[in-house]
Each structure stands twice: as C-alpha cells, then as structure tokens.
Amino acid sequence: MSKPAAAFQAAASAYVGERETRAFLRQSLAGYLAQRRTGEERFQDWEEARVAASAAKGEALDYLDRYLADFLTRIEKRGTRVFFARDAARARERVVEIVREHDAKCIVKSKSMTGEEIDLSETLEHLGYEVVETDLGEYIVQLRGERPFHIVAPAMHLRREEIRELFAGKIGPEAGRSAEPEALTMDARRAIRRKYLEADIGISGVNFAVAETGQICVCTNEGNGRLSTSLPRVHIAVMGLEKLVPNLDDLALLLPMLATAGTGQHLTGYTTIIGGPRQPGEADGPEEFHLIILDNGRTALLADDEQRDALHCIRCGACIYMCPIFKNIGGHSYGTTYMGPIGSVITPHLRGLEEWRHLPSSSSLCGACTETCPVRIDLHHHLLHNRRNAAAAHPAPLEKLALRAYGWLAGRPALFSLAGKLGKLALRAFSPLLGTALDPARGWTRCRALPEPPRQSFREWWKTHEPEPASERDDDDEE
Amino acid sequence: MSAPNDDRDLIFRRIREAIRIRRENLPDHGDAERYRQLLPPVRASLQARIELFREWSDKLNTRFIAANPSDWRAEIASLAAAEGWKSSAFHGTGLAREATEAAGLPAATALDTTRGYDPERLEACDVGFTDCEALVAQTGSVLLTSRGNGGRALSVLPPHHVVIATAGQMVPDLLAAMALIRERHGAALPSLVTLHTGPSRTGDIERQIVLGAHGPKKLTVILILD
Amino acid sequence: MVFDRRVTPARFPETVRVSLFIPCFVDHFFPQAGIAMVRVLERLGHEVDYPAGQTCCGQPAFNAGYWDQARPPASRLFRLFEDADAVVSASGSCGAMLKVFNPELFAGTSFEEEAADLAGRVWEFSDFLVSELGVEDVGARFPHRVTFHDGCHGLRELRIKSQPRRLLENVEGLELVEMAEAESCCGFGGTFAVKFSHISEAMAEVKCASALATGAEFIVSNDSSCLMQIGGWLGKNAKTPNPPRVMHLAEVLATQ
Incomplete structure (x- = not known):
C-alpha cells in the first residue's frame, strides 16, 4: 500500500468513527440539497443546459490551441503580462519573482483552488510575506493551519463555537465575543479590512477565461475577489489552462449553472470580469496585471480523450456534496487539493497513478456524482477507467492472480457450482x-x-422445477 | 516581453499534441439563441422585467426603489436622512453626481473617484453613488464597468452602494448584458466588467447567510421610470 | 433526480420466452429471488428458460480494473444467451454489466458485435415487466409496510426509478413508504465493501437509519447485493427488537 493510501485508510476510518461530526456534515449537506433543487427548477431545461455547458467546455478544449491563442492576443493587448508554467514549482517561482520585484510585504488573496494546488500561500508565508486569505472560509482554515475541507465551502466542517474560540485566540480579545455567525463574520471583516488598503499585491484564482474577449472571470459572494483585484497596485491571477470558454454567451450560460450547482444560488454575488490592468482614463485599478497559466499535468489529461471531459470541471463542488463517500469521511481524509469524485478522477493524473490509485478504488461507483455534474463529466466511469489503467500499468500480482483463477473457474460451470457449495460449507464451518x-x-x-x-441453490431448484402451465392459474381463478 | 522560464511554447506544443484526437461524441456548441431556451425565463415587457428585478431584490436583500423622474431625488434625500450619511463618494457628472447632491452631500465636498483619490478616504465614506451600464432582470444584477461607473473600488469599498439607473437600462437577461458589453465596449474593453447581485454575503459559517462580509452591507438600486 | 428511461412501445407478443440471468451470488445465496421471478413470469403466462452453465458476468474483475480477466467470463454469456429473445436479470447491477459495461469492455475486440447485440436484449426484472410487457399489476398480495431501496446501478445506469414502485403500488395491501435516502448508495459496491470496510459500514449505517425511520417492516430492492449489505448491517447492528427484513422485489410480487 502506498503512503497516501495508508494515510487515506487511517484518516477515513477515524472520521467514520466520529458519529456526531458526520451527522453535522449530513445536516449541512441537506441544506445544500434543498437549495440546489430549487435552483435547478428555475431553469427552463436544466438537463439540456448541462448538455450545452458540456458542449461549450468541450469546444474550448478540443480546439484549445486556437482559443488560447485568441485569448492571449486580446488580453495581452491590454497590457496583461502572461506567464506559462509547466508545473507548480515554475508557477510558484514566478509569483515569488513578481512579489520580490515589487518589494511587497502584504498580500491579500481571494480564494483559489489552483493556488492551493501549487501551495502558493504556504510558499509565500515561508518566505516571510504576510498572506491574508480573504474568503471567510479560507481565512478560517488558514488560521487553523488546515487545508480547505471542500473546494467551495472550506470551513463547512466547523461549528460556530469552534470558530469563535479560534477567532478569540488568533485575532485577539476584541474578536470571538459571540458565536453568532453574524458577529463572527464581522470579526473577520474588521480584521481583514485594513489589509485591502495595506496590501501591495492581490492574488486571485480564475473561474473562467473568455477567448472571444480576452477576459478572466472571478466569482465570489463576499466581494473579497472584487476588493483584492481593485485596491492593490499589482494583481496576480493563477489559472489552470482548462478554464477557457469560447465566448461571452457561454459565460452567460455557465455562470448561473456554477452558482446553482455550487451553492444553489441563482448567481454568485460578485461576478468580476477582468481584461487587463487599469486602462487609460480609468479611475483606479492595479497598475500591473499578471496572469499565470498552469499546466501541472493538465495537458496529459487533455491527451487522454477518454477522460478529457474531466477538464470540463468548473469546480462547483457539487459532486463532492453528493458523494456518499465524502459524506462519511470528510474532505481532509483524501489528502488532496481536490477531494471527492472529481479529485479521485484527476488526482491520479496530476500526482501519479501508482501512488493515488486507491482514490478511484475507494468508491462504490454509485454514480451520484455523474448525475449531479453540471458539465456532465462521466465521473464514476472515469473511476473505472483509472482502475483499469492502474491495473494495466501497476498490476497487483495477488489480485490479478485471484481474478484470473476466478475467471478460469467461471468458465467451468460444474466446478464453479461446486466451489460455491464448498464456500457455503466453509462459511458454516x-x-x-x-x-x-x-x-x-x-x-x-x-x-x-x-x-x-x-x-439449495437456484440451479438445484431449477432442476426440480415443473413449469406451471398458464392454464393452471386460470383453473384456480375459476374455482 | 516574456519572463525567463516562460513555458509558453512548450505548453502550446503539448496542447497541439494532446488534441490531435478530437472527441466524436461531443454535442454541438450552442449559441445565445439556444441558451435562451434553457436558462431561467424572462418575460418580454418592461413591466415584467421590473417586477422580476424587484422579486430578486427582495430575495437578495437589495433595496429596490422605482421612482418617477420628479421623485427620485426625494427618495434619496429620505434615504440619506434615515441612514444618517455624513460622507459620500460618487463619480463624474451624471446621475451619481445628482444623487450625492440630492442626499445633501454636495459634490464639491464629496469624493469624486474620477479625479484621483485616496483609498483611505473612500474607505471612510458612508455611501458610494454610481450609475450603471445596465440592470439584469433575470438575476437582479447591476452591471458596472471600470470605465463608465467610477472605477473599481467605488462600488465595493463603501459600506453602502447606491445605484441610480433608468428604466431603459433594464435588460432581460445575462445574454443581453453580454451582448451590450460586446456592442458598447467591444472595440476597447474596460479593464473591469462586473455584475453585482445583492449586497456582499457569506454562508461560510454553518451555511447561515450573513450580509456584508467584505463588500457593501447594503445595496440600493433606484430605478428612474420614464 | 433520475429520469426513467423512455418506455418503448410493446415489442413483445403476449407470450414471451424469457431467459433468466441469475447472477452467481443470487444462485448461491438468494435463490428465492430467482425462484420468485420464475413464479411471477409463469403466472403471467410466459415461458421461462434458464440456460444452463451460467456462472459470473465478470463484474468483479471489471470493477477491479482487470478488464483482461473480466472478458473471458463475460464473453461466455454471449454464447449462452445467443438465441434468447429476452434476457431478464435478477439484479440491476449485473444487468448493468450486460447492458452498459459490456459494450465498453468489448469495444474494439472480436466480441464487439455480440456485446452490443446482447445489451439490446437484456432487462432488469422490474423494468422488463413495466416497460416491455406493460404489466403493473401482477396480482400479488402483501399486507405490509414496505420501503424501497434504489440500487445504484439500476437507478443510474439503467434509469429504473418508477418501474418497481408502480409494481409495488399495485400489490394488494402493501403500503409503500419512501425513505429520505432512497437514492443514496447502501455502501456495498462489490469488493469496495471489504477493501474499504469502514467507509462501507458508515454508508450502510446512514442508509439503514433512513430505512428504519420509515417504520417499514420490509426493505425491498431489485438488487440482492444491496440487500445483503443492508440486511447484514441490520443483522449485526439493529437496536430494535424486530428490525425490518430485507426482501427482493420479485419475492414480494410472487406472494398471493
């Protein structure tokens, strides 16, 4: 068993043992479900919208070279400085380089899963920079020294009282006086507010990149994405290269779908579409806008035409919410940036199949993920594909032998039947x-x-079975 | 000018290699007309759009006031009195300027973000007045750009954002908002295009909605009817 | 939410020769489900056939990723059911193997056509009765409170949702109570149940709590593997003196 596999088994088993924690998680998920259903019902045709969304993302990916080239021409024309990074290390290096160039001290960051993927905050903090996660959930897990529990709801595992204690301890005596979410949110608002004004650099993720216009789109509810990209004099955005959509109409389709699938909202509170740094004649905005486009295993997944649709993912987190495995082991047990079904599909591609093959295996293949995915990623079948690929590339000798023996036996009905009988005898013994x-x-x-x-087995019974003639039943009826 | 170590060429090569096989089972890429048959419906009449915007405003905790051309300034004055605004920010020479005047906070002393400003001073303002590019009935959103509506921070830094719009600006849906951006700004896009849908909110603590997480705690939209 | 697959206009004559597919674990552990299917079909006037030599559909190896090892047992069924008009499966999961997974497993192999051909002639039991034969009332009587568990493969691979419910609603005396978690996975998932035993257990616990909350006397499903999981968990963990019993849909339909 690989190290991540052993860690996964241990963490999952421990979480399963915490009944109250699991009940709390289920309760939280029930709230999501109810809102999600209402959200879907607002659409004229949610199912067809899923097909259309998948087509839009698919179009962008199958012709990615053209769409990406168009996107670049347009966004660079407005003075955006674009950098391509083959892996996480290159992306980190580039961010650090920009931060050093500007002699920055304080960095405000709005939520970015790609940032998590490349360990961006940890890297910058390690180098002595102050990095403030501004999304409330991210801020909470940052204070706890934890990773997000869920890609959309990073702190969904915490109860208000735990957050109150955390704030009182980490922010100071003025915070954490009440455990009411309202009061706690205002504690965070006050603590972070000054940072927007002090920060030299704002870092964001990217939800969509529009080829038609050369714009990126960042969705937040709190407005932290708006503030982080408005006040600091430098804005750095980090995006995976799969974020492209062909045009603004596709954005108009995908934005409500992201919100519906992600939280049950009809639209996220702030949809921030950025096409460059401050343009001539504009009142404010960053002097520099840097866009870092990350590969980090994505082109390898793109090359797999069977699983290419995994790159359709808009990171709504719906598959995670719906996954019965996630519901019972929580988000931290996976030990990955992307948890749940989408994580179990893509992590083996991003981090290595041999070490992470346990993730696709740890599924009952129920398909709730595929059913809920707004861009119709064939998630649970890709778990099967990952299992097949793992078995081919790194076969487990004993398992393979056992299955071959089983197959051999299955080809010999008499022996197979005998084995079944012996098995039952053995159970009794x-x-x-x-x-x-x-x-x-x-x-x-x-x-x-x-x-x-x-x-008696069915086949033994069948040998003794005399078909009831249909007429017999008629006779009965007449009696 | 690209930075050293830029992997652009390598990544483009990898992409071209990766997509040599296109997928056969992809459905056709749709267009605005198709998407309009799938997304939440919007009825055509202006009255229906305004009603839909009002419904969303109620759900979102946006304060929505539809007023006649002769009344809207009075609405702002009474809002100003109720809220106790002492300082304001606005932009330019249009409706936002008229709004701050109507609030009894003269433009001469209020902060005009289009004339260069100190962010500390903007942060201390009680209210920010802007006009907008459009209102979106389908979602209850305000469409703003950094070029036309006072820059990036005015609409998000003060604790109360007041938008003044005219009835003709009420577009039916997001697709129409995108079309408007394309037509009005396609040749030279502003650096920021943004949709504000209700005041700032979070549900990060036990999924309980709290307003005013970072951005404005209050959003007021005043629609001037024709 | 799962939408039922489209009901096809009746393509079968009044009397159908039905070839049963009895998956291996049903054969050995739950023969009563197969026996009940025979009774129901024969009562409806159909001719039931059980082609000899059936063993396993290959799903264990397929799910484990060993597709090369899955093909030999899976391909045996093509020959066994070569002449069958309608193959009816006692399990939604094994039915999904024949109907959905085989075409993928054999794509590009010499069995490609056979796999597609068989896939077009396979139905899960309740789907066959309702969607193909147009039968919703089989004349059964079962005066009990019942809740139905949707097996995931039946539900999401074969799109079977209303078919078993329509059959149950027409059983005399039967009261059908939906559980909140009807569509949640029971946690079986083949070898997953043993390889990730703790997770599987937690899933069973959630499922069973939901079923218990309905106050049903019977938990009914169209998949014996799910019932083995649910019944197994209840057998070891149920705190109530008379926990609900698990029963295959066919058994309920065979009662009189």
Whole structure:
C-alpha cells in the first residue's frame, strides 16, 4: 500500500468513527440539497443546459490551441503580462519573482483552488510575506493551519463555537465575543479590512477565461475577489489552462449553472470580469496585471480523450456534496487539493497513478456524482477507467492472480457450482470464528452479518422445477 | 516581453499534441439563441422585467426603489436622512453626481473617484453613488464597468452602494448584458466588467447567510421610470 | 433526480420466452429471488428458460480494473444467451454489466458485435415487466409496510426509478413508504465493501437509519447485493427488537 493510501485508510476510518461530526456534515449537506433543487427548477431545461455547458467546455478544449491563442492576443493587448508554467514549482517561482520585484510585504488573496494546488500561500508565508486569505472560509482554515475541507465551502466542517474560540485566540480579545455567525463574520471583516488598503499585491484564482474577449472571470459572494483585484497596485491571477470558454454567451450560460450547482444560488454575488490592468482614463485599478497559466499535468489529461471531459470541471463542488463517500469521511481524509469524485478522477493524473490509485478504488461507483455534474463529466466511469489503467500499468500480482483463477473457474460451470457449495460449507464451518480476529471474512463480518446460506441453490431448484402451465392459474381463478 | 522560464511554447506544443484526437461524441456548441431556451425565463415587457428585478431584490436583500423622474431625488434625500450619511463618494457628472447632491452631500465636498483619490478616504465614506451600464432582470444584477461607473473600488469599498439607473437600462437577461458589453465596449474593453447581485454575503459559517462580509452591507438600486 | 428511461412501445407478443440471468451470488445465496421471478413470469403466462452453465458476468474483475480477466467470463454469456429473445436479470447491477459495461469492455475486440447485440436484449426484472410487457399489476398480495431501496446501478445506469414502485403500488395491501435516502448508495459496491470496510459500514449505517425511520417492516430492492449489505448491517447492528427484513422485489410480487 502506498503512503497516501495508508494515510487515506487511517484518516477515513477515524472520521467514520466520529458519529456526531458526520451527522453535522449530513445536516449541512441537506441544506445544500434543498437549495440546489430549487435552483435547478428555475431553469427552463436544466438537463439540456448541462448538455450545452458540456458542449461549450468541450469546444474550448478540443480546439484549445486556437482559443488560447485568441485569448492571449486580446488580453495581452491590454497590457496583461502572461506567464506559462509547466508545473507548480515554475508557477510558484514566478509569483515569488513578481512579489520580490515589487518589494511587497502584504498580500491579500481571494480564494483559489489552483493556488492551493501549487501551495502558493504556504510558499509565500515561508518566505516571510504576510498572506491574508480573504474568503471567510479560507481565512478560517488558514488560521487553523488546515487545508480547505471542500473546494467551495472550506470551513463547512466547523461549528460556530469552534470558530469563535479560534477567532478569540488568533485575532485577539476584541474578536470571538459571540458565536453568532453574524458577529463572527464581522470579526473577520474588521480584521481583514485594513489589509485591502495595506496590501501591495492581490492574488486571485480564475473561474473562467473568455477567448472571444480576452477576459478572466472571478466569482465570489463576499466581494473579497472584487476588493483584492481593485485596491492593490499589482494583481496576480493563477489559472489552470482548462478554464477557457469560447465566448461571452457561454459565460452567460455557465455562470448561473456554477452558482446553482455550487451553492444553489441563482448567481454568485460578485461576478468580476477582468481584461487587463487599469486602462487609460480609468479611475483606479492595479497598475500591473499578471496572469499565470498552469499546466501541472493538465495537458496529459487533455491527451487522454477518454477522460478529457474531466477538464470540463468548473469546480462547483457539487459532486463532492453528493458523494456518499465524502459524506462519511470528510474532505481532509483524501489528502488532496481536490477531494471527492472529481479529485479521485484527476488526482491520479496530476500526482501519479501508482501512488493515488486507491482514490478511484475507494468508491462504490454509485454514480451520484455523474448525475449531479453540471458539465456532465462521466465521473464514476472515469473511476473505472483509472482502475483499469492502474491495473494495466501497476498490476497487483495477488489480485490479478485471484481474478484470473476466478475467471478460469467461471468458465467451468460444474466446478464453479461446486466451489460455491464448498464456500457455503466453509462459511458454516467457520461460523464460530465469524466476527473474530481469525475470521477470514472479517472485512465483511466486522460490521455486518452474513446471509444464512440456503440449502439449495437456484440451479438445484431449477432442476426440480415443473413449469406451471398458464392454464393452471386460470383453473384456480375459476374455482 | 516574456519572463525567463516562460513555458509558453512548450505548453502550446503539448496542447497541439494532446488534441490531435478530437472527441466524436461531443454535442454541438450552442449559441445565445439556444441558451435562451434553457436558462431561467424572462418575460418580454418592461413591466415584467421590473417586477422580476424587484422579486430578486427582495430575495437578495437589495433595496429596490422605482421612482418617477420628479421623485427620485426625494427618495434619496429620505434615504440619506434615515441612514444618517455624513460622507459620500460618487463619480463624474451624471446621475451619481445628482444623487450625492440630492442626499445633501454636495459634490464639491464629496469624493469624486474620477479625479484621483485616496483609498483611505473612500474607505471612510458612508455611501458610494454610481450609475450603471445596465440592470439584469433575470438575476437582479447591476452591471458596472471600470470605465463608465467610477472605477473599481467605488462600488465595493463603501459600506453602502447606491445605484441610480433608468428604466431603459433594464435588460432581460445575462445574454443581453453580454451582448451590450460586446456592442458598447467591444472595440476597447474596460479593464473591469462586473455584475453585482445583492449586497456582499457569506454562508461560510454553518451555511447561515450573513450580509456584508467584505463588500457593501447594503445595496440600493433606484430605478428612474420614464 | 433520475429520469426513467423512455418506455418503448410493446415489442413483445403476449407470450414471451424469457431467459433468466441469475447472477452467481443470487444462485448461491438468494435463490428465492430467482425462484420468485420464475413464479411471477409463469403466472403471467410466459415461458421461462434458464440456460444452463451460467456462472459470473465478470463484474468483479471489471470493477477491479482487470478488464483482461473480466472478458473471458463475460464473453461466455454471449454464447449462452445467443438465441434468447429476452434476457431478464435478477439484479440491476449485473444487468448493468450486460447492458452498459459490456459494450465498453468489448469495444474494439472480436466480441464487439455480440456485446452490443446482447445489451439490446437484456432487462432488469422490474423494468422488463413495466416497460416491455406493460404489466403493473401482477396480482400479488402483501399486507405490509414496505420501503424501497434504489440500487445504484439500476437507478443510474439503467434509469429504473418508477418501474418497481408502480409494481409495488399495485400489490394488494402493501403500503409503500419512501425513505429520505432512497437514492443514496447502501455502501456495498462489490469488493469496495471489504477493501474499504469502514467507509462501507458508515454508508450502510446512514442508509439503514433512513430505512428504519420509515417504520417499514420490509426493505425491498431489485438488487440482492444491496440487500445483503443492508440486511447484514441490520443483522449485526439493529437496536430494535424486530428490525425490518430485507426482501427482493420479485419475492414480494410472487406472494398471493
């Protein structure tokens, strides 16, 4: 078992043991579900909108070279400085370079999963810069020294009282006087407010990039994305190269879908569409706008035409909310930037199949993710594809042998039937051991009873079965 | 001018190599006409659009006031009295300027962001007045740009954002808002185009909605009817 | 929300020769489900056939990612069901293997056509009765409070949602109570249940709590594997003196 796999099993088992925590998470998810349903019903045709959304993202990806070139021409014409990074290290280096050039001290950051992916905040903090996460949820997990629990709702695992204690301890005595969400939000507002004015640099992520116009789009509810990109004199945006959409009409389709799938809202509060640094004649805005476009494994996924649709992902987090695995192990157990079904599909591509093959395996393949995905990524089937690829590239010798033997047996009905009978006999023989440490079926019996094996199999019954003539039933009816 | 270590050429090569196989099963890429059949519906009449905008405003906690050309200044004056505004910011020479005057906060002493400003002073203002590019009925949104509506910070830094719009600016949906951007600004896009949909909000603590997380705690939209 | 697959106009004559597909674990552990299917179909006047030599559909190897090992057992079924007019499966999951996964498993192999051909002739039991035969009332009587669990493969691969419910609603005396988590996975998932035993257990716990909250006497499903998980969890963990029993849909429909 790889190290991440062992860590995953341990973390997941521990979380499963915390019944109250799981109940709290379920309750929170129930609220999402109700709003989400109302959100979908507002559409004239949500299902067809999913098809259209998938087509728009698919168009951008299948002709990505052209759309990206168009995008660049337009956004660079307005003075944007674009940098392409093959991997996380290159992207980090570039950000650090810009920060040094400007002799920055304080950096305000609005929520960015790509930033998480490249460990941006940690890197900058390690170098001694003050990095303030401005999204409330991100701010909370930053103060706790944690990673986001969910890509859209980073602090959804915390109760108000835990946040109150955190604020009182980390912000100071003026904060955390009440555990009311309203009061806690105002604590954070006050703590962060000055930083917008002091910061030399604002960092954001990117939700969409529009090829037609050469603009990026950042969606936030709190307005932190607006403030982080308005006041500091330098704005750095980090985006994965899959964020392209062909045109503004596609944006008009995708924005409400992102909001609906992400939170059940009809539209995120602030939709910020940026095409460059401050232009001539404008009142304010950053003097410099840097855009970093990240590969970090994405072109490899693009090359996999079977799983290319995983790059359609708009990071709404719906598949995570709907996933019964996530509901029971929480977001931190995965040990990845992207948790839940989308994480289990893409992490093996981004970080290595051999080490991360346990993620696609740790699924019951129920398909709730695929059903909910607003851009119709074939998520649960890609989990199967990842399993197939892992088995081909890094076969587990024992498992392969066992399955081959099973297949051999399945080709011999008489033997297969005999094996079934012996298996049932063995179950009876082992019954005193069931549930104990010596139990060969412990993975099952630890928490579940085994069915009582019947004396007669179906095929044995069939041999004795005389078909009831349909007329017999008619006779019965006449009696 | 590209920075050293820029991987642009490498990444373009990788992309071209990766998409040599195009997918056969992709549905057709749609257009505005198609999307309009799928997205939430908007009825055509101006009255219906205004009603829809009002419905969204109620849900979003946006204060929406529709007033006659002769009344809107009085609405602002009573709002100013109720809110106790002492300082304001605005932009330019249009409706935003008229609004601050109507609020009893003369343009001569208020902050005009188009004339260069100190962000500290803007932060201390009680209210920011702007006009807008459009209102979007489908979503209850205000469409603003950094060129026409006083820059980037005016509409998001003060705790109360007041928007003055005219009835003719009420577009039906997001697609129409995008078309407007394209037609009005396509040749030279402003650096920022933004949709504000309700006041600032968060649900990050136990999914309970709290207004005024970072941006304005209050958003007021005054629509001047023709 | 799952939408039912489109109901096709009846393509079958009044009397159909139905070839049963009895997955291996049903054969050995839940024969009563298969027996009940035979009873229901014969009562409706159809001819039931059980082609000899059925073993496993290959899904364990397929799900584990060992597709090369999955193909030999899976391809055996093409021959076994070569002449079948309608293949009806006792399990939504194994039905999905034949109907949905086989075409992908055999794409580009010499069995491609056979896989597609069989896929077009396979139905899960309730889907076959309602969508193909147009039967909603099988004349059963079962005076009990029942809740229905949607097996994920049946629900999301085969789009079976209303079919079993329509059948249950027409059973005399039966009271159908929906559980809040009807569409949530029970946590079985084949070897997942053992490889990730703790997660699987937690999923079963959530599922069962939801089923228990309905006060149902029976938890019914069209998938015996889900019922093994649900029944297994209840058997070990239920705190109530008379926990609900699990029962295959066909068994309910076979009662009189």
